[in-house]
Amino acid sequence: MSTIQLTLIGKPGCHLCDDAREAIRDVTLALPDPSRIALEERSILDEPDLFDRYADEIPVVLIDGRQHTYWRVDKERLSAALTERLA
Template sequence: MPDVLLLGKPGCHLCDDARAIVAEVLTEFPQVSFAEKSILDDPELLDAYAEEIPVVLIDGRVHTIWRVDPARLRKALQ
């Protein structure tokens, strides 16, 4: 089953929007694991994604930057 990771940071309104969309889509995929990580907690992630959050990774690969398209996420998880 895929793993979904949301990279963001506190106070990021786009991250809040992404979290809501991901959570909604994942209700259809209860077998998928989900985690969140703040880029502020990891210097490498901060360097890589400081200007690109939120980032959604599926199985460690970038799926989406900035805005999450629910239909695209559903398709990737099928």
């Protein structure tokens, strides 16, 4: 069983990033095996390349390095994507 890398790209003080973090937490805790989800948070303020790429889209959620969504996290869509990968 492999681990799924979930990455939240945002910045401190971003209310949408806080909402995304909460949605991710809710979704992952409801999964059958949340221990297989590895969450990493990265800030566009710490990484110039992330700033250049995502400054107008944060928060951004990546699943295994591929962009899943930006701005608002749809819990049902995220749950479906993660459940499919856990199968």
